[in-house]
Amino acid sequence: MKRIVLFLVTNLAVMLVLSIAASVLGVNRFLTANGLNLGMLLVFAGLMGFGGSFISLMMSKMVAKWSTGARIIDSPSTSTEFWLVETVRKQAAKAGIAMPEVAIYEGEPNAFATGPSRNNSLVAVSTGLLQGMSKEEVEAVLAHEVSHVANGDMVTLTLIQGVVNTFVIFLSRVVGYLVDSFLRRGSDSSGPGIGYTITVIVCDILFGVLASIIVAWFSRQREFRADAGAASLMGSPRPMVAALQRLGGMSVEPLPKSLASSGIAGGPGFMALFSSHPSMEERIAALSAQGR
Numbered sequence: 084m085k086r087i088v089l090f091l092v093t094n095l096a097v098m099l100v101l102s103i104a105a106s107v108l109g110v111n112r113f114l115t116a117n118g119l120n121l122g123m124l125l126v127f128a129g130l131m132g133f134g135g136s137f138i139s140l141m142m143s144k145m146v147a148k149w150s151t152g153a154r155i156i157d158s159p160s161t162s163t164e165f166w167l168v169e170t171v172r173k174q175a176a177k178a179g180i181a182m183p184e185v186a187i188y189e190g191e192p193n194a195f196a197t198g199p200s201r202n203n204s205l206v207a208v209s210t211g212l213l214q215g216m217s218k219e220e221v222e223a224v225l226a227h228e229v230s231h232v233a234n235g236d237m238v239t240l241t242l243i244q245g246v247v248n249t250f251v252i253f254l255s256r257v258v259g260y261l262v263d264s265f266l267r268r269g270s271d272s273s274g275p276g277i278g279y280t281i282t283v284i285v286c287d288i289l290f291g292v293l294a295s296i297i298v299a300w301f302s303r304q305r306e307f308r309a310d311a312g313a314a315s316l317m318g319s320p321r322p323m324v325a326a327l328q329r330l331g332g333m334s335v336e337p338l339p340k341s342l343a344s345s346g347i348a349g350g351p352g353f354m355a356l357f358s359s360h361p362s363m364e365e366r367i368a369a370l371s372a373q374g375r
Contacts, residue, residue: 124256132249140241143197144184144205151338153186153207163213167225171206174226174316178233180204187213192333194347196228197237204232211333212347220329223313223322224347230312236305243301247294255286295357302359307369320370327370331363 139146147153159165164187171185181202192211198204206228213221231237263279310327314320330347338346346360355362361369 124253128249128253128256131252132247133245136241136245136248140199140237143199143237144203147195147197147205147207148186151188151190151207153188153205155184155186155205166218167208170222170225171229174229175232177316178229178312180229180233183229183232192216192330193338194224194228195338196231198232200238201232201235204237206232215333216326216329219322220326223317223326226313226316227309227323227326227347230309230316231305234305234308234312236309240298240302240305244298247297251287251290251294255283255290258286259283299357299359303361306360306366310366310370311373314370314373320373324367324370327363327367331367 148155156164156168159168167187168185172182175182181204183196183198183204183206186205186207188207188209190209190211192209192215194206194208194212196204196206206225208221208224212224216224259279259282262282263276266278267276310323311320313323317323326347
C-alpha cells in the first residue's frame with residue numbers, strides 16, 4: 084500500500100516540478116499566450132506517462148503466466164516441486180514478505196519475479212535452470228528473485244519508467260509547440276501544424292532513447308542489490324557467485340520483452356548503456372568484493 088501511495092505522490096510531484104520549472108523559465112506564460120494549455124498538457128503527460136506503467140504493473144503476473152506458460156504449483160506433486168515451494172516459503176519469511184506464488188515453465192535456464200507488490204508476487208523458474216544447476220545454486224537464484232520482491236523492485240522500476248515517460252511526453256510536446264510556433268510566425272492559421280506533429284514524433288524517439296538509458300541504469304543497479312540480497316538470505320555470497328558462474332556458461336533463453344528486466348539473466352542490449360542487466364563478470368566481482 085505504501086508503494087502505491089508513493090506511486091501517486093511521485094506522479095503529482097513530477098507534474099508539480101514540471102509546472103514550477105515552466106513558470107520559472109517563463110515557458111508557461113509564452114505557451115499560454117500562444118494557445119497551449121500547459122495545465123492540461125501536464126495532466127495528459129501524467130496520465131499517459133504513468134497510466135501505461137501502472138496498468139502493466141497491475142497485469143504483470145497475468146502477462147507473465149500467459150507469455151511463458153508458467154504453471155503455478157498449487158499442490159506440489161513431486162519432490163522437486165515440494166522443495167521449490169518450501170525453499171521460497173522459508174526465504175519469503177526471512178525477507179519479511181508474503182509467500183509468493185511459485186511456478187515452473189518450460190524453457191532454457193532462466194528465472195524471474197514479478198507482481199504488483201511485495202505481498203502479491205510470483206517467482207518462476209525454468210525447467211532448464213532446474214536441470215542445469217545444483218540445488219544450492221537454484222536456491223541462490225530463488226533468493227535473488229525473492230530479494231527483488233522484498234526490495235519492491237517491480238514497483239520502483241515502474242515509478243522510474245512512469246517519471247521518464249511523463250517527461251518525454253511533456254517535453255516533446257512543448258518543443259513541438261515551440262518549433263511549430265516559430266515556423267508559423269506571421270501566419271494567420273490557427274492550431275498546430277505539420278511542424279508540431281513531426282517535431283513531436285522526432286522528440287518522442289530521441290527523448291525515449293535517453294529515457295531508456297536512464298531506466299536501464301536503474302535496472303542494472305537493482306540487479307546488484309538483488310545479488311547482495313541473495314547473499315544475505317543464503318548467509319554467504321558463495322552460492323550466488325556459483326550460480327552466476329554456472330549461468331555464464333549456459334545458453335540463457337531471453338524472456339519475453341515484457342519480462343526482460345525481471346529475469347535472473349538478461350540478453351545484452353544494443354550497447355551496455357541499454358542493457359537491463361550488468362555483465363556476469365561485474366556481478367561476480369561485486370559479490371566477491373562483498374565476501375572479503
